[in-house]
Amino acid sequence: xxxxxxLALSGGVGGAxxxxxxxxxxxxxxxxxxxxxxxxxxxxxxxxCPDIDTVIYTLSDLADKxxxxxxxxxTWNFISAMGRLGGEDWFHLGDGDLAMHVYRTERLAAGxxxxxxxxxxxxxxxxxxxxxxxxxxTVATVVKxxxxxxxxxxxxxxxxxEPTVSGFRFEGIEAxxxxxxxxxxxxxxxxxxxITPSNPFVSIDPxxxxxxxxxxxxxxxxxxxxxxxxxxxVAIKGPAAKMMAELGMPTEAREVARFxxxxxxxxxxxxxxxxxxxxxxxxxxxxxxxxxxxxxxxxRITLARECCRFAEELAA
Amino acid sequence: xxxxxxLALSGGVGGAxxxxxxxxxxxxxxxxxxxxxxxxxxxxxxxxCPDIDTVIYTLSDLADKxxxxxxxxxTWNFISAMGRLGGEDWFHLGDGDLAMHVYRTERLAAGxxxxxxxxxxxxxxxxxxxxxxxxxxTVATVVKxxxxxxxxxxxxxxxxxEPTVSGFRFEGIEAxxxxxxxxxxxxxxxxxxxITPSNPFVSIDPxxxxxxxxxxxxxxxxxxxxxxxxxxxVAIKGPAAKMMAELGMPTEAREVARFxxxxxxxxxxxxxxxxxxxxxxxxxxxxxxxxxxxxxxxxRITLARECCRFAEELAA
Numbered sequence: 064x065x066x067x068x069x070l071a072l073s074g075g076v077g078g079a080x081x082x083x084x085x086x087x088x089x090x091x092x093x094x095x096x097x098x099x100x101x102x103x104x105x106x107x108x109x110x111x112c113p114d115i116d117t118v119i120y121t122l123s124d125l126a127d128k129x130x131x132x133x134x135x136x137x138t139w140n141f142i143s144a145m146g147r148l149g150g151e152d153w154f155h156l157g158d159g160d161l162a163m164h165v166y167r168t169e170r171l172a173a174g175x176x177x178x179x180x181x182x183x184x185x186x187x188x189x190x191x192x193x194x195x196x197x198x199x200x201t202v203a204t205v206v207k208x209x210x211x212x213x214x215x216x217x218x219x220x221x222x223x224x225e226p227t228v229s230g231f232r233f234e235g236i237e238a239x240x241x242x243x244x245x246x247x248x249x250x251x252x253x254x255x256x257x258i259t260p261s262n263p264f265v266s267i268d269p270x271x272x273x274x275x276x277x278x279x280x281x282x283x284x285x286x287x288x289x290x291x292x293x294x295x296x297v298a299i300k301g302p303a304a305k306m307m308a309e310l311g312m313p314t315e316a317r318e319v320a321r322f323x324x325x326x327x328x329x330x331x332x333x334x335x336x337x338x339x340x341x342x343x344x345x346x347x348x349x350x351x352x353x354x355x356x357x358x359x360x361x362x363r364i365t366l367a368r369e370c371c372r373f374a375e376e377l378a379a
Numbered sequence: 380x381x382x383x384x385x386l387a388l389s390g391g392v393g394g395a396x397x398x399x400x401x402x403x404x405x406x407x408x409x410x411x412x413x414x415x416x417x418x419x420x421x422x423x424x425x426x427x428c429p430d431i432d433t434v435i436y437t438l439s440d441l442a443d444k445x446x447x448x449x450x451x452x453x454t455w456n457f458i459s460a461m462g463r464l465g466g467e468d469w470f471h472l473g474d475g476d477l478a479m480h481v482y483r484t485e486r487l488a489a490g491x492x493x494x495x496x497x498x499x500x501x502x503x504x505x506x507x508x509x510x511x512x513x514x515x516x517t518v519a520t521v522v523k524x525x526x527x528x529x530x531x532x533x534x535x536x537x538x539x540x541e542p543t544v545s546g547f548r549f550e551g552i553e554a555x556x557x558x559x560x561x562x563x564x565x566x567x568x569x570x571x572x573x574i575t576p577s578n579p580f581v582s583i584d585p586x587x588x589x590x591x592x593x594x595x596x597x598x599x600x601x602x603x604x605x606x607x608x609x610x611x612x613v614a615i616k617g618p619a620a621k622m623m624a625e626l627g628m629p630t631e632a633r634e635v636a637r638f639x640x641x642x643x644x645x646x647x648x649x650x651x652x653x654x655x656x657x658x659x660x661x662x663x664x665x666x667x668x669x670x671x672x673x674x675x676x677x678x679r680i681t682l683a684r685e686c687c688r689f690a691e692e693l694a695a
Contacts, residue, residue, distance in 0.1 A: 108485035138454045144478035149503045150485075158474035162460035165481075169424035169466075187465045 067093055067254040067371065070245075074099045074266020075114045076131045076300050077292055078259035079121035080357045082192070084367030085257070086122060087360075091191025095248040096122075099261070100177070100196045101204035101233055101269035104216050106154055107145070109164040110171055113216075114266065115181055115196055116163055123188035131300060134159045153221045178242045195244030197270045203234040204265050215265065224302040228309045233269050241273050249279045255374035256280055258289035260355065262303045263322050264310075271326070280326060286377035287327045288370055291316040294333040294355055317342045324348075328377050331355060331370060349377060383570040383687065386561075387412045390582020391430045392447045392616050393608055394575035395437035396673045398508070400683030401573075402438060403676075407507025411564040412438075415577070416493070416512045417520035417549055417585035420532050422470055423461070425480040426487055429532075430582065431497055431512055432479055439504035447616060450475045469537045494558045511560030513586045519550040520581050531581065540618040544625045549585050557589050565595045571690035572596055574605035576671065578619045579638050580626075587642065596642060602693035603643045604686055607632040610649040610671055633658045640664075645693050647671060647686060665693060 067089060071082050073096050082096045098114040105111070113132065120126035120134055127135040137157035146152035156164065163184070170180045176199040185194045206218040207230040218226060241249070258267055271277040280287055293316045298304040304314040312318045316336045320343045323330070329349040332339060333356065340350040351373040357363045385405060387398050389412050398412045414430040421427070429448065436442035436450055443451040453473035462468035472480065479500070486496045492515040501510045522534040523546040534542060557565070574583055587593040596603055609632045614620040620630040628634045632652045636659040639646070645665040648655060649672065656666040667689040673679045 107481050108488055109481065134460075138456050138474060140454050140474035141457065141477050141481075144450075144475040145482060147504070148478055148482050148500055150478065150482045158454060158456035158477075159460040161457050161474075161477065162464055162466065165423050165425065165457075166461060166464050166466045172424055184464055187463070 068248075068252055069094050069255045069257060069371070070248045070253055071096045071257045071259055072261075072267055072270050073097065073114065073118055073259045074261030075102075075117040076261075077357075078114070078261040078266065079118045079126070080363050081257070081259040081290065081367055081370070082118060083121050083360070084357070084363030084365070086192050087364045088367050088371060089192075094192040095244060096192055096194050097197050097242070097245045097248070097270060098194065099266045099269050100198060101202050101265065102215050102219070103201075104203065104214060106216070107151060107156075108168070109161075110168045111154075111156075111164050112167065112177070112196070115177075115194065116160070118194055119163075119181070119185060119188065119190065122185070122190045122192060122194065125188070133157045154216065178244055182244075193244055193248075195242050195248075197245055197276075198239040198242050198273055200239035201235050202239045202269060202273075204269060205232050205234055206265075207231060219302075224305060228306045230310070231264055231268070233272055236269065236272050237274070239273055241276050245273075245276070249276065249283070253283060253285040254378070255285055255371060256283055256287040257370055257374070258287070258323065258327065260290040260292040260299065262292060262298075262301055262306070263319055264303070264306055277326065286329060286374045288329045288331060288351075288374050288377070289319070289323050289327045290331040290355055290366070290370065291319050291333065291336070293319055293336075295335045299356060315339060317346075320346055320348065329373050331373060349373075384409045384564075384568055385411070385571045385573060385687070386564045386569055387573045387575055388577075388583055388586050389413065389430065389434055389575045390415045390577025391418075391433040392577075393673075394430070394577040394582065395434045395442070396679050397573070397575040397606065397683055397686070398434060399437050399676070400673070400679030400681070402508050403680045404683050404687060405508075410508040411560060412508055412510050413513050413558070413561045413564070413586060414510065415582045415585050416514060417518050417581065418531050418535070419517075420519065420530060422532070423467060423472075424484070425477075426484045427470075427472075427480050428483070428493070428512070431493075431510065432476070434510055435479075435497070435501060435504065435506065438501070438506045438508060438510065441504070449473045470532065494560055498560075509560055509564075511558050511564075513561055513592075514555040514558050514589055516555035517551050518555045518585060518589075520585060521548050521550055522581075523547060535618075540621060544622045546626070547580055547584070549588055552585065552588050553590070555589055557592050561586075561589075561592070565592065565599070569599060569601035570694065571601050571687060572599055572603040573686055573690070574603070574639065574643065576606040576608040576615065578608060578614075578617055578622075579635055580619070580622055593642065602645060602690045604645045604647060604667075604690050604693070605635070605639050605643045606647040606671055606682070606686065607635050607649065607652070609635055609652075611651045615672060631655060633662075636662055636664060645689050647689060665689075
């Protein structure tokens with residue numbers, strides 16, 4: 064895959080796993096991973112960017128593989144002491160993880176951009192791929208529910224995704240510019256654009272909704288390939304399937320394909336959803352059937368390779 | 380000692396130990412401990428108040444008794460991760476301790492005063508005594524050295540007190556007002572003012588240098604008693620003796636008495652310095668000889684009791 068330039072759109076866990084697979088296939092200077100920042104929030108005075116951090120920790124092999132977020136071998140003295148002081152302790156910040164938030168908050172306060180801080184941290188942790196935030200501006204995903212709106216982390220962590228979802232909006236999206244790294248990648252010589260199996264509504268859609276980004280991806284000469292986060296009717300991780308059901312969508316891979324209609328050229332589905340291939344092809348996109356569940360590093364590399372092969376085939 | 384109102388001036392370790400002894404003698408509503416804030420600094424974007432925290436941790440029994448600062452059973456994942464990210468890691472912030480700095484920084488940013496935050500934290504941790512900062516304004520102790528000035532924590536922690544000291548100044552002291560709690564205590568019905576065996580130059584002098592505070596203490600009808608931090612020619616903890624030598628002062632208890640001349644009515648010295656009593660009395664103050672080294676809780680209570688008896692005797 065030498066010389067192949069790939070842009071991967073990522074949320075947290077699923078996106079980070081596929082990105083890790085890609086780093087094992089591609090030369091480090093040919094991969095750009097753009098992370099959703101709609102989940103970002105200021106908490107306890109700290110600027111927290113969950114998706115950037117999951118990507119960074121995964122690519123630097125610091126991630127906790129069981130938990131799915133935060134760092135391995137983590138301790139929790141900070142958040143326990145915070146509760147004892149009467150502070151908010153519903154968002155579990157690990158002691159080591161906290162260094163990221165404190166470091167970032169200090170640098171942002173000093174006038175550095177999120178792109179600069181992210182790039183420096185990635186370099187410091189030995190990550191070769193470019194990891195870029197979707198924007199250096201503030202965008203906040205808001206979850207609409209029948210009883211009112213919730214900020215994303217209140218919905219996701221504090222309320223454990225329990226409220227029924229009726230829609231989403233991305234506060235600040237109109238005024239937000241794509242980050243320099245995202246813009247450079249879109250304007251560069253791309254061989255493939257991969258939409259990782261992160262949550263379509265709250266991880267990928269914020270990136271696509273940035274000014275010009277969805278259009279640039281639709282119009283890109285490079286093939287655009289998405290991987291279904293829905294396998295066998297359920298989401299591998301997170302609330303994607305629950306959200307689909309609440310939004311009145313059948314929880315099937317083909318519904319995700321329909322969500323990306325007009326944007327992508329090919330859709331990767333799991334073998335157990337092979338029967339949906341004709342319906343997806345009928346939407347007007349190619350389908351690639353493979354094993355999409357990434358349990359170990361080997362799975363991640365294999366899925367990354369399959370995606371690249373699919374893109375090559377689409378480009379041919 | 381019921382009904383006795385005591386104001387104790389404190390820096391870090393030595394002051395906190397004596398304050399703890401006092402809490403075992405006095406009804407909780409009759410003790411005010413005013414902590415030096417000249418050591419405070421903003422580090423990694425966090426507002427750090429070492430002396431307030433040492434007092435708070437000591438009075439709430441959270442302090443590490445061996446190390447002399449920070450919390451017991453502490454972990455260090457944060458500062459280790461910070462170093463890995465390329466951030467500053469010379470100031471060792473423990474994981475549990477960090478909750479205090481993050482909580483305080485957030486509340487101060489929201490517009491609360493340092494007095495309010497300190498009072499709430501003390502209450503939350505079950506401390507009965509009033510713990511108050513010397514001021515809610517910013518005062519920064521600057522250490523003068525032959526090669527230039529150093530901020531206090533750079534001198535104290537980063538440079539391990541190695542630079543030679545030629546003097547001190549307290550930046551912002553002219554504009555700083557005594558905190559409401561300190562002012563209320565000084566204006567109230569005090570039975571004793573205790574200057575704990577904290578560093579005279581960098582822990583006690585900032586408090587005394589606040590507008591009106593030195594004068595109010597000198598003029599107070601209540602007896603003012605100080606405890607020598609120098610015992611047998613050395614400082615029990617910290618750089619007091621080294622500073623004295625560098626400032627051209629003999630490192631003896633009587634030199635500390637001379638430093639407080641005109642301010643205090645009585646000076647408490649250790650038995651091993653009993654031979655200095657006549658010289659100290661010649662300055663114009665009473666002397667009380669006892670065991671002043673506080674190794675355990677019993678020592679702290681005993682020294683607190685001796686100080687109160689001395690004050691009672693002076694008031695008689």
